[in-house]
Amino acid sequence: MKLTQSQLETFDRDGYLFFPSLFRPEEIKVLLDEVPALYAQRRPENVREKTGDVVRTNFAAHLYSASFARLARHPRMVEPVTQVFGEDVYMHQFKINGKQAFDGDVWQWHQDYGTWSNDDHMPEARAMNVAIFLDEVNEFNGPLMFIPGSHKLGVLEARHDTSTTSYPLWTINNEVIGKLVARGGIVAPKGPAGSMILFHGCLVHASSSNLSPWNRVSVYLSLCAVSNHIRRFKRPDYIAHRDFTPIQCLPDDCLLKEYEVSLPWKDRFVEPVRQAS
Ligand code: SIN
Ligand code: MN
Numbered sequence: 001m002k003l004t005q006s007q008l009e010t011f012d013r014d015g016y017l018f019f020p021s022l023f024r025p026e027e028i029k030v031l032l033d034e035v036p037a038l039y040a041q042r043r044p045e046n047v048r049e050k051t052g053d054v055v056r057t058n059f060a061a062h063l064y065s066a067s068f069a070r071l072a073r074h075p076r077m078v079e080p081v082t083q084v085f086g087e088d089v090y091m092h093q094f095k096i097n098g099k100q101a102f103d104g105d106v107w108q109w110h111q112d113y114g115t116w117s118n119d120d121h122m123p124e125a126r127a128m129n130v131a132i133f134l135d136e137v138n139e140f141n142g143p144l145m146f147i148p149g150s151h152k153l154g155v156l157e158a159r160h161d162t163s164t165t166s167y168p169l170w171t172i173n174n175e176v177i178g179k180l181v182a183r184g185g186i187v188a189p190k191g192p193a194g195s196m197i198l199f200h201g202c203l204v205h206a207s208s209s210n211l212s213p214w215n216r217v218s219v220y221l222s223l224c225a226v227s228n229h230i231r232r233f234k235r236p237d238y239i240a241h242r243d244f245t246p247i248q249c250l251p252d253d254c255l256l257k258e259y260e261v262s263l264p265w266k267d268r269f270v271e272p273v274r275q276a277s
Contacts, residue, residue: 011084015148019196023194028194039098042269045061050105051105052103056098056165056166057095058098060238063263064263070254072247073250075252081223088225088246090245091241093220093241095221096134097218099210100210101210104209107206109204113155114155117155121231121232122224123231125200126224127223130199130220130221130223137218140210141210142216143189144218146186146189147203147204147205149184151202155202158172159171
């Protein structure tokens with residue numbers, strides 16, 4: 001999939017592009033059907049909400065789930081990112097965010113590149129965030145919010161917040177957010193399952209909690225230009241990947257046909273099967 005000149009200009013101005021219903025319901029079903037089994041696994045890649053056992057985010061499923069491994073190589077997702085950077089990309093981070101009905105907690109205001117720079121020593125903001133909706137996203141189930149144009153300001157001052165939620169994040173203070181919103185407003189792209197958002201690593205974003213009875217499962221992928229790979233390995237490898245191999249796309253029907261993919265972490269951390277005595 002190729003971006004038009006006008007889409008490239010919109011991305012440059014606003015810091016994001018929204019593609020409603022880019023993936024078909026039958027393609028999304030293949031992915032969503034896998035999620036309960038992934039969330040049920042007891043492995044460090046499942047980060048749970050601070051209130052209980054509900055999964056907030058699952059990391060690196062593309063390394064141990066065939067369907068998500070195929071999504072990670074999908075041309076509708078990878079090609080526009082390669083086009084923006086003008087070079088091959090590798091997977092820097094892959095997560096399936098639960099934002100489960102009633103329990104899904106907030107994501108405070110932040111920029112992802114702040115973390116990639118501070119923690120991972122990624123040289124430049126040449127990594128793209130991609131969100132793919134596995135459930136419908138509406139105004140009630142905690143849609144992702146953006147401050148359009150905020151990516152133009154580079155890396156903003158941030159504080160490492162280790163207490164608000166179960167997942168530490170470099171967050172931006174309320175006063176700064178107030179000024180940014182006065183200038184750029186807030187948008188929250190909403191749409192059916194199968195919709196996709198591309199957003200800049202410096203775009204300021206957040207989401208509120210999910211008090212609705214509807215899950216808001218979305219896949220968040222971060223694809224980094226290969227020459228811009230991270231220089232420091234401080235965070236666990238399932239959060240910030242250390243394999244900089246360029247992504248090779250599969251054909252467009254890869255979510256519906258069983259193309260072979262490698263699953264190097266299939267047996268990693270899986271609990272041993274208990275023998276009946
Ligand atoms: C993120 O910023 O990484 C996730 C935000 C969300 O799931 O709403
Ligand atoms: Mn983020």
